[in-house]
Amino acid sequence: MSTIEAAYILLFGGSGVVCLAAIPRARTFDNREIRRGIVGMLLATGMWGVFKVAFFVLPDTLREPAYTVGLIFGFATVWAWLYFCSAYTGRGYHRRRGLRWISAAVFFSVVAVKLTNPIHRLYFTTREATVPFTYLAIEHGVFHWAVTGLSYVLASVGLFMIFELYLTSEYDTRPLTVLVALLAIPIIVDVAALTTPQVIEVIYAPLGVAGFSVGALFVFHRRFLAIQNTAREDDPSIYLDEDGYIRDYSPAAAAIFPALERSVGRRLSTVLPAVADITDESESIIEREHAGERRYYLVSTNTVALGDSGVRMVAFSDVTETERQRRALIERERELNEQNERYRAIIAASFGVVARIDPDGRFLYVSPSVEEFLGYPAEELEGESITVVHPDADVTEWAREQIERALSGTTTQVRDFPLETKSGRTVYTDIRGVPIYDQSIPSAERTPQDIVGIQLMIRDATNRRQREGLISVINRVLRHNVRNEMTVISGYAEILEAELDGGTAAKARHISETADRLLELSESAQLLEQNRDLSPDLEAIDVVPIVERAASQLETRYPDAAVTLDAPESVVAATRPRVETGLWELIENAAKHGGDPPAVDIEVAVTDTQIRLAISDDGPGLPETEQRVLETGKEEPLVHGQGLGLWLAYWLITNLEGTVDVTASGGGTTIEVGLPRPS
Template identity: 60%
Template sequence: MGAYIGAKIIVGGEVYGTACFADTEPREDPFVDAERFFVELIARLGGHAIERRSYERELTQREERLNEQREIYRAVIDANFDSVFRFDTDGTFTYASESVRDLLGYSPAELDGQPITVTHPDAQTTEWAWKQLSQILSGKPAEARDFPLKAKAGHIIHTDIRGVPVYDGSVPESERSEDDIVGIQVLVRDATERRQREGLISVINRVLRHNVRNEMSVIRGWADMLAEDLDTEQATKVTAIRAAAKRLLDLTESAQQIEQNREISPELEPTDVMPLVNRIVTECETRYPDVSITVDAPEEAIAETLPRVEVALFELVDNAAKHGGTPASVEIDVRVSDLQVTCRVRDDGPGLPNTERGVLEAGEETPLVHGLGLGLWLSYWIITTVNGEIEVTDFDRGTTIEIRLPTPSRE
């Protein structure tokens, strides 16, 4: 080339190319400052234009991705929850999904800026809600079952809710703490139909239990009188009648226990399992003096659970004592790790039938026709509703059932 002048085009801090002027013919006069400044200006303007175009393209792509994520989020919420609320850290509504119209009769705009108490039917509800909000603001999700909300028209709607903290988006996830929480998001599901259905089941359950207990008491009473009047051989048959009546009475008691422990939104707390185990052993040794019960456990075993796990553990030990060998031998083994407390109950009996194993392996309801199956169902229900796990493990002899409970968080 005979003449050339150019300048680098910088995009994003890196060289993108050049802006230049060239000719095949030589130039007689040297380039002056104004010409050099003009070329630099063209290069800078070109770099800025390219940066702006790239930024606009990236912004468009980000917006498309964000819209796609919003749509996925909306679809998930619509499929699983009736409404979504967001509050600031002071408990003031900052957002309500459009579906709140159908749930509570408010428009989203009517709730915006209102305190959460506007949807509470009484002070007791508010007190309980603030306790849950405090937990969420410490970084831990919270759940509630049959939580009452007052609709705009004044009637009460019972809901299942789950609240989670909302963090400052500018803080990396790995660095977040409770100081970075800027709000609370609550997912709400209308529980009215489920509550009505469970109420009906509860009434039927109580009526059936009452009638069965009354009729079985009559049967046992007549059986006792027959046993006194009959000879030894015939009295043996009466003993079978009395045993069957007792099993049915025990069945009604297990059904009552299940109903009393059906709550599925517990507030877990650090609980020492060992006092529960010791009480169970003492009671079972009193009930079954011929049964050998041994315990291998530490002095303390703290789990994040509730004291009602004692009912589940008792069912397992009691069943092992009743259905183990002759006489039965029961071993209770408790181990503690950083993540969980493990309790194993082992007997030397004939092993758990497959129909009963299904209760613990899949939570199947069909084995409820068996007395033993109902006790196992009660254990399964309680353990799984306190975030625990329960299963039948394979050993050389008898039956071993293992319960795993989480340990308290060390955060």
């Protein structure tokens, strides 16, 4: 064996061994498609190199078959190269089913021609050669050159994809460009072999692939990984080496972080300290001003590995809309918490205890203030039946009736409801119960079946009961005494008026009239006491029958009065039956203080927001002090109205969410009452 022949064997054998030995390294590639392409290329090229060696060392009868098998592996290298280039540069050609079928058809057609070459001899022929050493020379035919031309075209397509990738990267790609250029050097040797007898014609491509593999997978592997990821990535991303130095970045990242310009080779912590501070966290949000608006980016890191080396990629995902929603929810939650605190403060000021019960009457929640009020810690009552704080069965039955009302969808309110403290003492409370609906049901679709509990607001009524009890006793005693004494005075005044004449009789009549006014004042006080504790909840009531009864009663009591009523057949207002007492006070007041004889006009009308009742008389006009009572419900300490009737009317109407307006002149007075319309 000559030295030159040994050199050829060593050269091709070394290239095959290098390619096959690089396969384990290539299999550590994270990207499955790139891994498949480069492993296929190394395997095909390695086997090509092995069969090149077999061509030189096998007996003469086996050299031609070894060369043919080597050609098949060589042609397979082209397709593995294209697959690798498409995957490495981020293109999808290798995934297209049509291209894959065409590629397979071309490959197997060429393989068929190569395998049948001993029959047709159109691919190559052989002869014995002695220069530069004795070997089986290959003389390629027309099919070989056609396939070789196709192979060079396909290899050039792959080279174009690689070089385009490098041009779009701001990485220093010169070392990798040199590696890719190694793939083209064997082509030059192949051309030289056609004209130089000292260079045998055996195709030298395995040598270039071996050089490219060693450089890409072992020497410049970090650049190889970083460039591949950078150029494929449209999203903002920065690529770091293992020491935190910037090795590349995408154009989108530079648009967000202008400081990245010309930053390759510098530490991330120096260029973008805010980003460096959060890269060790699994996920973090960074805020940036970009394109004239504030935007938010999710920062995530991962490592693209090749063996024991890798490139760290810092990716920025635009999550502006999601982050704005998240921050809006946080702000809303903060506002709700503030509102809840305000509501707690209001409830604490308005009610002694707040509780929630289920439809079966068990406490679900009790505010901590219950311990001071009833002596039970809140947690002791939660889960217990409400009967634990009831003094007797009658109270429990009363509570059950109110619960049934609330479960039907009605807000309930009771006064003077007795509760028993832990020590056994009975206290009286005012309780308001509000039904709580399943929040998953839209408001417009809720029915009593959707009620899941009742909110109870409890106020200690003990002091109020004591105060009102004292007032009630005093009121009854004074009213009883006044009525009795005034009846006596009125009776004697009438006797004197009948027995006397002239000025003395007039004085007796004045005493009688004054006594009558005091009796009316006593009756008004009684009406005030009767109406003070009634429910404020409104209901739909037709006010026309109320006004008609008042007009009829007025005609009976004041037969000389001219009463006119102008009202529709039916007008429904949101009020309570006791409004009739207030309206009567106003209508009677018009008759009392009208002309001689009095004329009273009553008009009922419907507006967009209210039911309006106008009561007019033809008297001298309501005095200013009486107007002040009707418009404000107040009296000056030293200036009082003539009685409690107008004050009673004002109190009843306004406590039913109504309004009272007065227009007075020398020609009479008009009082307008506004009542709310049903919702």
